[in-house]
Amino acid sequence: MLRGIHVPLVTPFAPSGEVALDAVERLAVQALDQGAAGLVALGTTGEVAALSGEERSRVVEVCGRLCAERGALLTVGVTGNDTRSVAGALRELPEGVGAALVTVPYFLRPSERGVIAHFEALAEETPVPLVIYHIPYRTGQAVGAATLRRLGAHPRIAGVKLAVGGVDQDTVDLLGDLPEGFEVLGGDDPFVSPLLALGASGGILASAHFATQAFAELVDAWQAGDAPRGRELGHRLARMSAALFAEPNPTVIKGVLHARGLIPTPDVRLPLLPASADAVARADLAIKDGRFDG
Numbered sequence: 001m002l003r004g005i006h007v008p009l010v011t012p013f014a015p016s017g018e019v020a021l022d023a024v025e026r027l028a029v030q031a032l033d034q035g036a037a038g039l040v041a042l043g044t045t046g047e048v049a050a051l052s053g054e055e056r057s058r059v060v061e062v063c064g065r066l067c068a069e070r071g072a073l074l075t076v077g078v079t080g081n082d083t084r085s086v087a088g089a090l091r092e093l094p095e096g097v098g099a100a101l102v103t104v105p106y107f108l109r110p111s112e113r114g115v116i117a118h119f120e121a122l123a124e125e126t127p128v129p130l131v132i133y134h135i136p137y138r139t140g141q142a143v144g145a146a147t148l149r150r151l152g153a154h155p156r157i158a159g160v161k162l163a164v165g166g167v168d169q170d171t172v173d174l175l176g177d178l179p180e181g182f183e184v185l186g187g188d189d190p191f192v193s194p195l196l197a198l199g200a201s202g203g204i205l206a207s208a209h210f211a212t213q214a215f216a217e218l219v220d221a222w223q224a225g226d227a228p229r230g231r232e233l234g235h236r237l238a239r240m241s242a243a244l245f246a247e248p249n250p251t252v253i254k255g256v257l258h259a260r261g262l263i264p265t266p267d268v269r270l271p272l273l274p275a276s277a278d279a280v281a282r283a284d285l286a287i288k289d290g291r292f293d294g
């Protein structure tokens with residue numbers, strides 16, 4: 001279920017400040033046409049914290065329709081650090097959602113036993129398979145390989161989006177001994193190629209708004225055991241990703257999408273500020289230098 005490249009869509013804003021749903025639709029179609037296996041709505045990249053309930057529903061509706069038409073997976077981000085409210089949000093997911101990307105509880109810093117209890121409680125309630133979103137530099141919560149392996153043994157927990165800022169000992173341990181049916185998706189764009197080499201099955205990558213086809217080829221190359229191709233493509237994509245993450249995500253990505261006429265404004269909602277012109281120009285150049293245009 002969790003194979004290939006899943007694009008966590010930005011939420012474009014019109015000059016009026018409203019969500020530009022037509023631009024969401026264009027980005028979604030482009031990603032799916034270029035080989036994405038699925039879309040992620042309401043991720044960090046979608047500025048979920050800054051969207052109203054009504055805006056979130058509209059975005060999920062558009063993405064759900066397009067994924068259904070193309071037989072692609074729609075994953076929806078569900079964020080919160082209180083088990084009861086996250087369980088409530090999961091129960092309210094609409095028809096057409098194929099999986100929920102659930103952040104490790106942030107800020108509270110419970111014990112790892114608390115993290116296990118949290119996800120096991122959610123797994124009993126959820127109408128769709130869960131993907132754990134482990135991103136310690138945002139949540140402040142450590143989660144080791146043993147904890148992920150235990151959670152991965154639960155039949156309702158399908159995988160983890162791993163974004164630990166590199167390839168650490170827990171990453172190597174986990175990928176060396178994965179529970180049956182539990183997948184690892186790379187969630188740190190510059191490190192996706194090494195993770196695929198170690199056995200990850202794909203990625204949820206904001207930089208796959210660009211070079212979507214090349215990211216899909218990268219997954220295929222590593223899965224086919226074509227290391228020379230995987231290495232060459234992986235290094236080129238990592239340089240592009242680094243430029244796209246030079247300032248807080250998704251500001252640079254939105255800047256480049258706007259510069260290329262793909263979204264109506266580069267606007268982000270506070271406390272994010274638009275990327276500098278310099279970062280946008282460098283990222284645009286990195287896409288060209290990587291030969292990912294056209």
Ligand SMILES: O=C(O)C1=N[C@H](C(=O)O)C[C@H](O)C1
Nearest residue numbers: 008043044045204205206249
């Ligand atoms: O929204 C996401 O999903 C992603 N968020 C990460 C982040 O902003 O830290 C980056 C990743 O590419 C996808």
